[in-house]
Amino acid sequence: MNVDAFLKSAGWEGAMREPLAGDASSRRYIRLCYGEKRAILMVDPQDDTARFERIANHLRSIGLSAPAVLKRDKGLMLLEDFGDAQFARVIAQTPETEVPLYLAATDVLVHLENLPAPDGLTTASPEVLGQMIEPAFTHYLPLLGRSAGREADRITSLLTDHLDKHLPKTSVLVLRDFHAENMIWLPERSGVERVGLLDFQDALAGPPIYDLVSMLQDARRDVSDAAHNAVLAHYLGGTGRSESEFMPAFHLIGLQRNLRILGIFARLATEMGKPGYLNLIPRVWRHIETSLASPVSKEIAPLVHRLFPEPTPSRLKEGTN
Structure with a gap:
């Protein structure tokens, strides 16, 4: 190179x-x-x-x-070059733009939901999604001095079964890292083209709810309740999905994504010299707790709580010493 x-x-x-x-x-x-x-x-x-x-x-x-x-x-x-108007930066400077920017991003997801995924992508089936939480067992637990044992298989199997039951059966293009640091505001354009998209090379064919969870359960910033609620209403209205159908899938994908992220961030800190990612883990854990509190997680929640320690500052500090 x-x-x-x-x-x-x-x-x-x-x-x-x-x-x-x-x-x-x-x-x-x-x-x-x-x-x-x-x-x-x-x-x-x-x-x-x-x-x-x-x-x-x-x-x-x-x-x-x-x-x-x-x-x-x-x-x-x-x-x-799309410029510097990254969603996260724009919102930090002008908080009143958060809701309209997030609604514009939601329109992108509604647009994608109406179109098939391109050929040649890995399909994020319930089985694949279940296996993707492995880093939580192999990297996050060792960081905090724990080992998974047989509980890893039990949690993975139970989560996979729930995903198979509740996820939409259609597949769309899933960008995966669809969050406020990977979107650029392009106000000179119109409609869905106002949202500049970045960091999509790891895209999958998968459940249409995935990227919405990625955006609302952001590991890097707290999304306001106003934006969260506005996005959910806008998405449900744009796709015709019912809340009763949507929310179980939303929380299961939230649990799946954030368990994986725990492990990825632990690996980045311990093996790739990026300790700053440890500072993001408590927010990721809060997302996990939100999903575990959902009725759809009632069988999984006791297993996760028993195996996974809360990432307190003292535990995270001890894990890197």
Whole structure:
């Protein structure tokens, strides 16, 4: 991955480079400035660039805003720059925009629900979703000095059975990391194109509720009750789903996602030198508690509470010493 040669071949030799905040992966992002022109350089050691380009092209083909790929090579990609109006940043500066921004993002999900997922994606079946919580047992529990034993299989099996019973049987494109740090506000565009989408290379074909849970049970920021309630009402109205059908699936996906995230954040802290992710774990745990309090979780809740210790500051500190 010769960055200088890549930029020269793309006509961006000599551009000013401004490193941007990265994500939980090994990817790096650099803003390039060359006169009035702007672009984003993605440096991706794992080289998911072909996958990113394929999904980006699909998103644009169905009327959504994904960055145009200006040039791609092994582990390197030059992308359209959507600017700095990240949802999380805009809301922090002007809190009154939270509800309208989240409703605009909800319109994206309603739009996706009406369309089939592209071919070639892994299908997030109940079995696959159940297996995806493994990092909670292999990384979060050891962080806090616990081991899973047979309880891991019991929780996984019970969660899988509940997902199979309650999830919608249709599959849509699931972007997976659909939250306020991965959406850019593009007010000069119209309709669903006002929401710029990022970080979708790990997309799946899966339950349409998944990305809504990802947005509302955000590991990085607290979504206000006003936004939460407005989004749920807007989504139910836009999709025609009933609340009684929707909420059990919502809480089961919430439990599945957040158990997995516990393990992923623990791994990032202990194995990848990113201890800042430990600070996010208490919020993730609160999301888990919310889902466990739902009637649909009454069989799973005692097992999770018995096996998983609450991530208190003292426990998290001891786990990294």
